[in-house]
Amino acid sequence: MAKTYDVLVVGNYSLDLIFTGLPQMPELGKDIVASGFAMLPGEAYTSAIAMHRLGLQVGWAGDFGDDEFSRFAIQQAESEGLDTRLFVRHHRPLRRISVAASFPHERGFLTYYDPDPAIPAALKALATASARLLYVPGLYYGSLLEAGLQLARARKMKFAMDGNIGCPEQAPGGLSNPAIRKAVQSSNLFLPNASEARLLTGQDDLAQALQALGQICPLVALKDGKNGSYAWAGGQIHHAPGLRLEPLDTTGAGDCYSAGFIKAWLDDLPIEECLRWGNIAGGLSTLAPGGTGYRVNPAEVRKWLPRLPETAS
Ligand SMILES: Nc1ncnc2c1ncn2[C@@H]1O[C@H](COP(=O)(O)OP(=O)(O)OP(=O)(O)O)[C@@H](O)[C@H]1O
């Protein structure tokens, strides 16, 4: 029988080694000692777990290897009670490791990825599972997009994509690149951060960047760190301010934001409420290391809703 979810998350885990409380950025020939450390799975794991904690039925189609890093990510997902039926376990290492030197407002990374399988878990899942929403936790405009979208549309799934881009070189030409344009155009909801929105549109001004994205995508949620977030919906710009807090580590804030926004959106809440749910889920995640160090559930979000600063405009 087809498995049915609220959200089908596609994409792989990473294993994040997060160093906090550093006196300076790592430097050749120097031993820099951190006062804080955490080891947590990240990338698609963050999205799947954040949505699951917010009460959504999540199916995560991810590939794993037989290495200790994959095993750790699987164990963590199992201990959260996440549905693991869409996991694909390969008989070879699939190590995806990221070492982060994390400062309250900036991070530097050192990363290693084993090659991805030719046919990702995502395509296998789309042939057997159904969901209200297909969610890709980063800008994807690769060769499998069309096939994936056809399968998703055949099952009447909506499509949402986060704007995560590893580095500017991964989005050459921005929206004037036909493949990138098509990916954004195919999304029912697109969630970039401010620098991704600027990079994709070539517009420095955030309102103009938002409008340019809104011309090809019906709903855009734009994350802007401590300033909160903006949405383009129904031809209008909406804004909700962020929580006032002192972040410890902003790793995964954007992914948690997207989870919060999507939870409210799937619950058919007004756009302003979706922005607030995103700001609370994203903001609270900065109070602990990684994207999942701080647990955000619906009761926690509702507790914070009255404490959000008022919108300026
Ligand atoms: N310093 C902060 N104070 C309050 N809220 C914050 C802060 N940083 C992030 N947030 C909240 O989290 C959301 C997402 O953060 P951000 O804009 O940094 O996303 P991002 O750059 O995509 O993050 P990521 O690095 O995880 O991809 C913001 O829109 C805001 O709601």
Ligand SMILES: [Mg+2]
């Ligand atoms: Mg992001």
